[in-house]
Amino acid sequence: MNIPKGYRFGAVAASFKKQGKLDLGAIVSDTPAVAAGVFTTNKFKAAPVLQCQEMLNTGRKFSGFLINSGQANACTGDLGRANCRETLNLAAKALDVPADELLPASTGVIGAQFDMDKWEAAMPGLAQSMTVDSAENTAKAIMTTDTVHKLAGVTVSLAGGDVRLLGMCKGAGMISPKMATMLSFITCDAAIDAAAWKAMLVDCVDRTINRVTIDGDTSTNDSVIALANGASGVDVATDEDRELLRGALHTVLEELAYKIVMDAEGGTKVAFIEVSGAQSDADAELVARAVGNSPLVKTALFGSDPNWGRIICAAGYSGAEFAAEDLKLEIGGVLVFQNGTPEPGDMDDLLGPIMRKRDIVIGIELGTGPGACRLLASDLTREYISINADYRS
Template sequence: MAQWQEITGGVTAPKGYQAAGIKAGLKPSGLPDLALIISDVEAIAAGVFTTSQVRAACVDYCRQNLQAKHGARAILCNAGQANAATGEQGVLDAVESAQLLAGELNISPKSILLASTGVIGQRIKMTAMARGIPQLVAELSPSASDAAAQAIVTTDLVTKSIALETTIGDRPVRIGGIAKGSGMIHPNMATMLAFVTTDAAISPHLWQEMLSRAADRSFNAITVDGDTSTNDCLIALANGQSRTHAITEKGQDADKLEAMLTAVCQHLAKAIARDGEGATCLIEVQVTGAQDEKSARQVAKTIVGSSLVKSAIFGRDPNWGRIAAAAGRAGVQFEQENLRIQLGDFLLMENGQPLQFDRPAASMYLKQASEGAYLKEDTVLILVNIGNGHGSGIAWGCDLSYDYVKINAEYTT
């Protein structure tokens, strides 16, 4: 029996959360561009952020608040302007955004976390922000997760949302999440933007540890184009409104909650990879036989991030040599005579030696995956074994199409 079940509601599925998403006039397109997630009570907050040395003002703002161990009540996200590389004025704009929302909600600015997405080098349109915040607060609803998910996207073709439910101490516990991301995806922490909520009661240090591990096994295991964003952030709130006992140490309940958190993050991460700009299919690389999980993930992510592998899959070319070459340059030690590569049901290489296989049928497998875009059967599965170790890992990505170049060549024009 499954440990949890999927439910509706996204970030407002857990008890004690509301959300909103509106058109504030931040995007030139006039589409929804301002989102808010709020907990009815102060929540434990955890976060993982970009490792880029060029960071948006919201990233440093959130880091400072989390390091100060403030509880959190709200997450405010604007789309349209990244507010990255905008100097001191960008920092002041971020602070003012928090102050404006704090005044409207009658809470402390220190209990507000911020996120931004859009064009690097552009400041937030503060006139539109100031005008939009009262409307945003007025639109808060326990059923508005979808509106918030829509308001955080940029080049995404679809919104990303999930909610799961399990039981702890015979009471229901829920985790919900929304995310955005399509291009500039090669996280060294999380992804473009992801927000997770739970009504579980948990200690701050355990929640942060769980989130960091979940990020490594999800958002840190995807790549679209090899570019890490200036604005990457994964923020998770836990408000305790399930009324279950507090999880303060490792054990069965902690393991169950972390497993569900990881499942939520993996669902959102795969949705981002599947929605890669111009992508026609999701690629999943499973690596086994490594010394440890980290090494296996490193090989998997190198393969799925290879422009040559991605291009071959888009061209429906079962070119196993590109997979072997990517595995070999991943920086993980293994003996090439142990290398085994399989594409779907097609075994291409074993014991470091090429095998005869039905090339037209393998090419058709890739073609069928591209025709199943946004369905479960759109996944191209690559299985790689590099030895006899116990380490295994998975990474996700997408193919590289002509449209990716077109979308990004015209991004600011």
Template sequence: MIPVPKGYSFAAVPAGFKKDRNDLAVIVSDRPAVAAGVFTTNRFQAAPVLVARERLERADAMRAVVINAGQANACTGEAGLADCLESCRLLAEALGLEEGEILPASTGVIGVRMPMDKWATAMPLVQANLGQAAATDFARAIMTTDAFPKMAAARLTSPDGKECAIFGMAKGAGMICPNMATMLGVVLTDAEVAPEQWRSVLRAAVDASFNRVTVDGDTSTNDCVFALANGASGVTIGDGELQGLAEGVAQVCQTLAYMIVQDAEGGSKVVRIHVSGARSMGDAEIVARTIGHSPLVKTAMYGRDPNWGRIVAALGRSGVDFNPGDVNLSLCGIPIFAKGAPIPQDHKALLAPHMRRQDIHIHLSIGSGPGSYVLLASDLTHEYVTINAEYTT
């Protein structure tokens, strides 16, 4: 069983935002929790993103997270902002919290306002269900096109032998690309940590995980990751324990990020693109993203076609400066292109068993520079087109 940190209660109820399922999820800490958040860079930021950002800029501690599925409450103007604030007011009233202690998030169709009558009707259900639901119920309630709930955990032991837990949940399967992706995430710990340290830990973890995945190159209006640390375990994170906490949070986020690519809408592959030898990390990232976003590369991965020409062509149009004679490429650990030319061998026969696997590794060395970057990408399938061609119809 995945360990859940102490001091948190969950609720997951059917509010009627989506048909025949739980679609409203709440987490409440039994005490004020040090809070941090990372948000989408899309200029069309959804109402809950604006509200949560403002609250985290104003205060270090929060008590609750609320997420609804069905309506993104994005591109809804001042009316949508008022709806978000009203939803927080209703929840605060039902659970005896302060409105400003609640971090809201939404996922669903852009441009659709939330049905506030359903929010009001759902509050007695939330009140009755709080503490009765499991973390798994929360993770399922925030799903949209996800095929499975995404959860991960880690433990940290303090020098005096006390243990604290780190636990994360996320949703996301499509419209995935940093910064960040169409994803929502919540990280919880029962350790006590200073606000600035907690914010730094979360930023670093997100940069090493959720900001290194792509499904389709689209950045959403609603992306956010919240992190709460409530100290219920009695473990205090000092300078000596900070690295261990950071590693635990990064591990949880990286596991969730992998699951998001694994669950890509219609996806069948997780493609690990490692670019090395670039003049800088920035150059390596540009190359990795050019390859990871390429429909030609992605469809080749889906078709189990070791078409290395599409990979080096993507490198060539990336805009990064390199010497073609320095380029080496391996696919699934097998060298297929060296010093700017293909290695004479039967690539298809050699790679056929490897291309049938879910995990495909691409390693592209483009020189002798210090720059390196790793990106996780999905393939592109017929089902992805079907899902997204019919999303609102």
């Protein structure tokens, strides 16, 4: 695993979820790091989101993350904000870092207030769990309906030497980003200017995490937060270095994005919806999201049904500007529709093997314009309904 230098990870079972399940995690940098974050656009931002945004606006450096699952601390009012700050005070004392250098994040049921006695009781165990090789446990502690923990790491060689990036995330439902849709934490040991790090994160999130959908919902708690502590001793000093680091960050986030959709609640398929030839990127995204969020398309994917008309229909109501006769559709590389009419041949026979695969590429060409978008989408299954019908049971 590509563990960046100068970070420690930990996790403990604090009984926020089922007894004995890891549900409280922390990541601590030995030296304060530059930080950047991208957060949900939902009007009902959770207490930790508001706290993070307020703290990041100070422009200071930070020493780590404090993360819990089981309770979202969203829609909890002034008491929720006060409890969030108090968790930072408790963790700061246990982990020996300043409270104003810890960035909080939470996930779980909306509306429940923290049990602060549980938080206080969990702190000694959290402190004892902190090691350089415990990232996997931290990734497990932030899971909710996820079936697997999600990690991605990479090492990249810059002019001054190697730097490492490690990302972890949780997310399986309430996924359709207008920022990012889940919790994701990036650690990096490069030395980089804070403004450049933020610009890099925003750009990479927009092209990866922002291009996935499971169920059309955007959470109250969505956060992607990244630290770069400089512990490698390698400065990101040139344009070439910046592009190399940007590429590495994109790789990490791209892998996490795929893992989210692959682990969609009840999901069995990942559709790679690739739209090209649009008048603009915005139009291409409208089509991609209409197709990726269509319940009819998603259920067809689940049933391995090559019902391509549902894709054409979704593109047509997407709101994107294009001529109907210009649309061309391919599924798994098989041309299905163009010039306003279906291609000849037995499409059920041609597409059947493709539709039974886990990963399915849906190519939609709208014309000859410069606009393009790639979106990853899951199918919609009976299991998704069961999971969310029983979520609080």
